[in-house]
Amino acid sequence: MTNEATTRLLDPLFTTEAMREFFSDRRTLQGMLDFELALARALVATGQAPAGVLTAFEQASKADAYDIAALGRDAALAGNLAIPLLKELTARVAASNKDAAAFVHFGATSQDAIDTGRVLQIRDALQLIDEALVKIGDRLAALAQEHSATEMAGRTWLQQASPITLGLKFAGYLDAIERHRARLTEIRGHVLVVQFGGSVGTLAVLGAKGPEIAAALAKELQLALPPISWHSHRDRFAEVASTLGLIVGTAGKIARDVSLLSQTEVAEAFEPSAPSRGGSSTMPHKRNPVGSAVILSAATRVPPLVATMLAAMVQEHERGLGGWHAEWETLPEIFLLASGALYHLSVIFDGLAIDKSKMAANLAGGNGLALTEAFALALTQHEGRDGARKIAEAFSRTAVETGQSLRDVVLKDPQMKKYFSADDIDHIFNPKHFNGSAESIVAAVLAARAARKSASKSGEGKS
Amino acid sequence: MTNEATTRLLDPLFTTEAMREFFSDRRTLQGMLDFELALARALVATGQAPAGVLTAFEQASKADAYDIAALGRDAALAGNLAIPLLKELTARVAASNKDAAAFVHFGATSQDAIDTGRVLQIRDALQLIDEALVKIGDRLAALAQEHSATEMAGRTWLQQASPITLGLKFAGYLDAIERHRARLTEIRGHVLVVQFGGSVGTLAVLGAKGPEIAAALAKELQLALPPISWHSHRDRFAEVASTLGLIVGTAGKIARDVSLLSQTEVAEAFEPSAPSRGGSSTMPHKRNPVGSAVILSAATRVPPLVATMLAAMVQEHERGLGGWHAEWETLPEIFLLASGALYHLSVIFDGLAIDKSKMAANLAGGNGLALTEAFALALTQHEGRDGARKIAEAFSRTAVETGQSLRDVVLKDPQMKKYFSADDIDHIFNPKHFNGSAESIVAAVLAARAARKSASKSGEGKS
């Protein structure tokens, strides 16, 4: 069930329901309650509390039962959410088992609950991000394979340069997605840790038992136990943010490409169409690239939010003032936007409409200049590199000025006739002969991915 | 009535209910409906539509009657909110008056409604910001007056430097607040304009009547009419964002000061205390500076959000892809955070607890070095400027190393005894004699404010 109270008007456009759920107010509270319950279990496990208290904790640890709006109002006074939540939790535990109340939050500080609860949310959220990447990667792998040899114009500085294949473009996307998956594995190792230090990180209330209880708590939550609490050392959360920033950057790069390809004058690829998708309030013919718009919006919004997380790292002494607070809404926002961007990317690749004939036509258009480099290369044997370049440059200028294709300019030139037969010219100006290693690069990207996949599976088998 | 669907868990902490209301989903819709109603009226006023259609429009223009969640879901498909809203509005208008439906949104484009609706929200929101600034300014003016001569340490680079008065500090805050008010006046002149261009800014659907209808529309909404629509020129909204960024920057500066003054070891000023305010989950003695935390959090979050608005200005052709979308949640977020920051600033100054005796004690503490510059100045007549500086430096080092006050070091020095009588020394080391023009500067700031106020009143009278 989605917590409707956290659904903003444009959430359906900008994010996914699953990610909204993971960062719903209810789940934020649940994360904290999960921490408190696990702490109670750790106290029991280490002999600090009688086992009998747990029933009261278990009953009181369902976020659904709490009045979220009231907690929000009280948090405004207290300055954090844990204080009113703990008050309420204590009352509920006490209501079932008076003695149990003494163990609520024992030895912990507000930030222990808030941060660890957030880590639990991050664990789920990173899993969701990874699943989205896997889905996109699978689709891209299929597309890269399918279009390994589909000719199209390569474009640099927004102008046609030399031919590529569509598969090469997809392989570039795929390889970036794969790098992000590797990063997710690394940062999970960094961030999936418990926060537990008590008021100033000494676990003083627990006396000598602190480390043992901390270990039991971490085990309970299936999180790693760092050697020291990290109340005012926020690199773990900031790293999650920046990794999501990298992912959204890739999504933005792809969306920019897709939206450029779907321009009226280019018309090589289009976002999937669906009834009502991308309509216009006034122009019946419009099919706006909604997915690209959302992704590009995320790629505009997320980098500054990452900067917020980095700037917020400057936290004072044992627990900071303001910096910590700046994280609370920012990190979820980054997850929400990243999830929305990946969702739209997934939709795009699931139904991308590709017009191979328009790709070929565009490649032949623009005075056929996309083969200039190919021509210059062929000419090198006759004119040397520098000479070839100069002739190619002159011919391409002539082509533009006279409205001919470069091929025709070459065909008409007496000197070129001496160098090249008509068959030579056909060969030179066939983009299939100037896509170099495109197909083998696609194969290499796919092979590297397959190798990682099988390594990962065998790794799973072992662990 | 607050739109509960837009109240996030921590909104009560980070923003104000009034601002939340202005940027609630309901008010966002209402802004668009107000645009559509005004357009219908403009069509009537210019003879393009019969007056009889207006009743249907008026009935259909209450946002409360719309299913916000459903519109949000449909916006996800359409890519913007106007499309589903217009569909629904048209149906409602048609239900009361079939002929009226033809005039819904006539000549306009989605962005006309969305942007103008946002301008209407901004108008209310800027008013709220200005009222908050006035309230803070009034309080600061009183405080500056009251403490014009209250001695305290001036601190530079986080160290005691020379004496100031508390009034001077407040006057500095006040003057910044006043500058922001002047900015608000300026940007209102920039941003309170209608957006109306039709699909590509030509008002083509309206034929030759476009400009006349546009003028009627602007009049209806009491907004200015710019000479050209600004669908992909976003400087107006970005300027609102950056002006709020400046305001939050000042709030952050003040909150940093307040939080530093309330450190345990400084203890010169404290946020107002109230039951449950700033409590700790584990430490009964804690009175956390909640207001400062919220403000500093805003001062961390808003600058990157301003960067988002600036970066989003790069919008393509007649209406952009992604940049426009990036604004939708960002600008409201900035208003929400700014409003929350100003609210907490207001609370702080309403109840700031000031400990004048601790100010005096701190000024005398730190080996009394805050009077070093005063001493060096007095010594100049005897030793020249460079000599005085060197002696003052040596004496201050001695004071620190021997744990004496600088005054005592001076008193014990035979050469100084020749230069200065005991009365001289008393005079030199009395901070009251080394706060220079503090009091007249406070007076000047207050006078400048009073002059602006009276000019503004007489200006109001005239216009």
Next chain:
Amino acid sequence: MTNEATTRLLDPLFTTEAMREFFSDRRTLQGMLDFELALARALVATGQAPAGVLTAFEQASKADAYDIAALGRDAALAGNLAIPLLKELTARVAASNKDAAAFVHFGATSQDAIDTGRVLQIRDALQLIDEALVKIGDRLAALAQEHSATEMAGRTWLQQASPITLGLKFAGYLDAIERHRARLTEIRGHVLVVQFGGSVGTLAVLGAKGPEIAAALAKELQLALPPISWHSHRDRFAEVASTLGLIVGTAGKIARDVSLLSQTEVAEAFEPSAPSRGGSSTMPHKRNPVGSAVILSAATRVPPLVATMLAAMVQEHERGLGGWHAEWETLPEIFLLASGALYHLSVIFDGLAIDKSKMAANLAGGNGLALTEAFALALTQHEGRDGARKIAEAFSRTAVETGQSLRDVVLKDPQMKKYFSADDIDHIFNPKHFNGSAESIVAAVLAARAARKSASKSGEGKS
């Protein structure tokens, strides 16, 4: 003379020589020396120092004579540039006039010199920015006039929408440039003020004479005198930064347009070509849009730098730690990038190559769907608005699917034949008949500009 020591490798690409000069190390020093000289003159003017000291100051106040690298090294130890500069200045003044040395920096603090020096640089730099805007505005006004009726496709969400004129596009650029000029006028009124407060803002060293000397200083520098110093209130500088951010945002928007128009498949407008401009290391035919690249780079870099200036506003007490330092290189960087962006914009508009026939051809291409809205409007009288929209949508789909123009689809439809004569169809599908108020909007923008110009001239005459 440009200070070569501050010319970085890519400065010629990213900025202008004039702006580099204004923010050269030498000019930074000169600004501080100008402050110190003006202060000496103010001391003389107010009878605090004998007139005879000025010669020594004047001789010592040439930045060229200082060893910049050595000052930089000493600043690393001192923490700011003023300290080593003042040491050296004092020595030089003393060398010519021993008594004069006592008046060096009298009553001032390092930050007074550094900030006021910066204000002097800003004054020059804003003038340069304004001149660039005027130049661009003049050119845009001419272009808007010339192309007031030049038909081209209006594009929204990166797709053809309905026709506009090229003049309308230029008028949109122009109006934004004009808004920025108005902003420059406003912020000059805010930022061109002296910084003078002494160590903690009290002018204590000057005793009761402080305000009088401050007034003389401001007069000397032709800067306004604010009622209070602003050592730790940085809104003025941050506002300069954010205003430049707005300007660069507009430049980025325009560069995005230009680069999209010059895509191989669009080919409607091109940056001016020149030998070696925008060449490729390998592709002889490439003419890369260098100007757009530089401007878009600036539009990516400047927004976060503005965020830095805003974030740096949180400065502690009477003079801050770190925030102030964060401004030193950031504000000049923003000016440098803004100047470079405007320079390239100016170059682009000075030589923009416009292909009107390609504009017409593109407008007719894309299955001629850019006239769909025009067709739907015409059809409304027969089918009502909703019916017309549905038919237009269906026809435009047919056009795409069958590879025909929309016009041909309409021409072939029996029902349409009943509604429209061939002449009607010609009329409907002539983009000249569907650019609405484009020409009158262009005229309005130009008229508004002319009115401002003449108001500004008559204003100058009066003042």
Next chain:
Amino acid sequence: MTNEATTRLLDPLFTTEAMREFFSDRRTLQGMLDFELALARALVATGQAPAGVLTAFEQASKADAYDIAALGRDAALAGNLAIPLLKELTARVAASNKDAAAFVHFGATSQDAIDTGRVLQIRDALQLIDEALVKIGDRLAALAQEHSATEMAGRTWLQQASPITLGLKFAGYLDAIERHRARLTEIRGHVLVVQFGGSVGTLAVLGAKGPEIAAALAKELQLALPPISWHSHRDRFAEVASTLGLIVGTAGKIARDVSLLSQTEVAEAFEPSAPSRGGSSTMPHKRNPVGSAVILSAATRVPPLVATMLAAMVQEHERGLGGWHAEWETLPEIFLLASGALYHLSVIFDGLAIDKSKMAANLAGGNGLALTEAFALALTQHEGRDGARKIAEAFSRTAVETGQSLRDVVLKDPQMKKYFSADDIDHIFNPKHFNGSAESIVAAVLAARAARKSASKSGEGKS
């Protein structure tokens, strides 16, 4: 030799000479020349070029011999640095060996040289960053050990909370530094790769030999060979930026702490003093924390620069327009600032002056409230948790209001006398008895570090 042309006035303050050297203009050129030389060697190694050409390449590949300013000027026209550099390189190679010139840059594109050259700079720069982290880590480990039991106040929300030890604070810093070192190892694996794709990533000019030559090139440069070139996929560089952002964030956190500890009223720790270090232009007693100022400045400036790198990831098609250019100066700037921040951190810890007695005094000050939690814990056995909390809260309020220490309030209370003997009270209010696991946590952090070190050494031995 530092390239003076790239030394800006404040470089000595904000960065290190070593890092400046790594990103000097000369080294930027050298990186590109190293790429070109390695490519020539790869062509020879794969039989594409005769071995005899290499001498000419070797002779022409010294950046010192090039006219940097002239290249910068030509880059302004060409749009990138590679074009003029290659022109000059070709001329130089040709001058020694006419035939060799044909192999210059063969098969490569400008971006291959620029990006790979940058990777080579990054390799050196990351090594420098890592060495700085090692140095700081070593020092922190010693400090943590030494002060494992040094009592001081733990502070949360800028107020005294409960006792910690100074060693715990240092251990927190150390653990963060260690995490950053682990990140550096990870990102080296990501970023130390060759860029080689030719004009559009197909290596078309090299025909079927492309991959073989690419492998030889990578081997020559001792960089990894990715399966596909990454001209418009910039996650590798953006990740370097964000990792540096994390490091600077930690540095900023520490600098904030140090600057707070060195406030006049706190006076527990001070940056090392040295002649002229942190002096004031007017206040002889000032010892400004220059290192903290520089670090905090970096912590303000770097996060937005990271945002720039992330935002710049949205690059078009095969090679982007503007995004790539935005990286050129931004990534070096981040390295420069990070290096400067770590340098100052290193200086601070090398000479940090620690006043243990002031730490003890401050802990006892503030009405001794830092032991409130300890007292409440002790009281729990008598009053239950809730009761104890309430009494502690009331007593701490009394202490503040009456100006007594909490200890004295407790001592005087009749009920407390019943609960606690004077010895009990002594025990409770001795901070040594309420620092919990501080010492064992310090030991755990040091042990974890030692384990990693020995694992890393044994790993080195193996590889």
